[in-house]
Amino acid sequence: MRAIFIAVGSELLDRDKMDTNSLYVAGKLHEKGILMDMKMVVGDSMEELTWAIKNACKRTQLVVITGGLGPTEDDLTREATANALRKELIFHEEIVDKIRLVFKKRGYEMPEINTRQAFVIEGAEVLPNYVGSAPGQYIDIDSCKVLLLPGPPREMRPMFDKTLEEKIAPLSNYFHYTRSLQLVEISESLADEMMAELYTKCKSIRTTILASPGIISVHLMGRSRKSLEEAQEPTDQLAEQIKERMKDYLFAEGDISFEAYIVEELKRRGVTVSVAESCTGGGLGSRITSIPGSSEVFLGGVVAYSDQLKKKLLGVREETLEKYGAVSSETAREMADGIRRMTGSDIGVSITGIAGPGGGALGKPVGLVHMHISSEKLNKGRYTIFLGDRDYVRIRSQIFSLNLIREYVMQDA
Numbered sequence: 001m002r003a004i005f006i007a008v009g010s011e012l013l014d015r016d017k018m019d020t021n022s023l024y025v026a027g028k029l030h031e032k033g034i035l036m037d038m039k040m041v042v043g044d045s046m047e048e049l050t051w052a053i054k055n056a057c058k059r060t061q062l063v064v065i066t067g068g069l070g071p072t073e074d075d076l077t078r079e080a081t082a083n084a085l086r087k088e089l090i091f092h093e094e095i096v097d098k099i100r101l102v103f104k105k106r107g108y109e110m111p112e113i114n115t116r117q118a119f120v121i122e123g124a125e126v127l128p129n130y131v132g133s134a135p136g137q138y139i140d141i142d143s144c145k146v147l148l149l150p151g152p153p154r155e156m157r158p159m160f161d162k163t164l165e166e167k168i169a170p171l172s173n174y175f176h177y178t179r180s181l182q183l184v185e186i187s188e189s190l191a192d193e194m195m196a197e198l199y200t201k202c203k204s205i206r207t208t209i210l211a212s213p214g215i216i217s218v219h220l221m222g223r224s225r226k227s228l229e230e231a232q233e234p235t236d237q238l239a240e241q242i243k244e245r246m247k248d249y250l251f252a253e254g255d256i257s258f259e260a261y262i263v264e265e266l267k268r269r270g271v272t273v274s275v276a277e278s279c280t281g282g283g284l285g286s287r288i289t290s291i292p293g294s295s296e297v298f299l300g301g302v303v304a305y306s307d308q309l310k311k312k313l314l315g316v317r318e319e320t321l322e323k324y325g326a327v328s329s330e331t332a333r334e335m336a337d338g339i340r341r342m343t344g345s346d347i348g349v350s351i352t353g354i355a356g357p358g359g360g361a362l363g364k365p366v367g368l369v370h371m372h373i374s375s376e377k378l379n380k381g382r383y384t385i386f387l388g389d390r391d392y393v394r395i396r397s398q399i400f401s402l403n404l405i406r407e408y409v410m411q412d413a
Contacts, residue, residue, distance in 0.1 A: 347378075
């Protein structure tokens with residue numbers, strides 16, 4: 001079974017709005033061995049939405065539509081789907097009663113306009129909404145299944161999960177098996193260059209390479225109509241070949257974030273860490289403390305943006321700042337030593353750089369960042385020039401610094 005996803009709403013075509021439902025749906029379908037071939041965003045136009053649904057149903061076995069199920073005039077998903085499938089819309093009074101109850105529990109009277117949500121496509125199964133007012137609908141036609149879901153994620157997700165388990169997953173006619181590998185500090189192009197020779201030989205395995213700043217995720221899916229073993233064996237073989245080839249960059253298997261991996265490794269070794277940050281403004285500490293259980297290993301951090309605070313809080317010497325400047329390997333080292341001394345942590349990590357867009361100078365361009373790790377048995381500094389906007393420089397600096405911690409714990413293994 002394959003799928004097409006349609007997100008409905010003109011607001012999703014604006015540059016400051018992004019569809020997130022498709023990412024959730026694609027991930028859940030992938031777990032069941034169902035591949036999403038296409039996703040699209042369609043504005044609040046009856047003609048365009050009808051065309052999109054009609055053609056999607058011709059091309060695939062499952063169409064998932066989110067949004068456009070509200071009560072207002074621009075909520076057109078019900079009508080457009082009925083048009084595309086050449087079905088009638090039938091009014092259900094019992095749905096109105098349920099919506100009234102939802103409003104009553106919130107202390108409001110139901111506006112009359114909400115009765116529009118009680119129209120159901122002929123032959124569709126109504127999917128109850130336990131969080132909001134808009135019910136979903138599931139239509140099972142001969143060649144395609146169509147699933148209509150509300151747009152708000154907190155309403156969409158439980159409704160989709162239940163329908164996936166009960167109605168869609170049992171129809172998948174493949175056994176599937178997945179492996180995920182996480183790589184750090186390698187570009188997408190270099191990673192693909194190193195791996196392509198391996199995965200292009202395995203036609204039965206779907207290989208997906210996903211890039212985010214500093215991190216590459218490699219997802220492998222084996223599928224078989226015969227048995228799980230037939231899907232698993234070649235997938236495992238390919239995964240092990242990639243692991244061996246990419247061992248210098250591999251940090252974990254499975255869907256785990258880099259910061260979660262770092263926290264787990266520090267906990268496993270009983271190592272504590274503290275951070276001193278300048279250009280990242282606390283971002284590194286925030287990444288680490290976003291992980292549950294990080295209090296076992298993270299002692300604290302200092303955001304020393306000004307030279308005065310670098311001197312006062314971290315003990316960076318006046319002569320160091322005057323001779324080398326705030327963005328230098330010497331200052332980074334004294335910041336790392338200072339935070340380790342202040343907190344009593346096993347390791348101290350520092351970041352100081354020029355995130356931009358201004359602030360660059362001859363010999364110290366925008367994007368230059370110095371990072372340092374300090375411990376009793378290791379003092380190691382690195383610097384690089386990150387090419388990108390301010391946010392990119394800050395994110396890459398955090399990942400790079402986490403990788404310094406990784407190198408420390410790998411050396412300590």
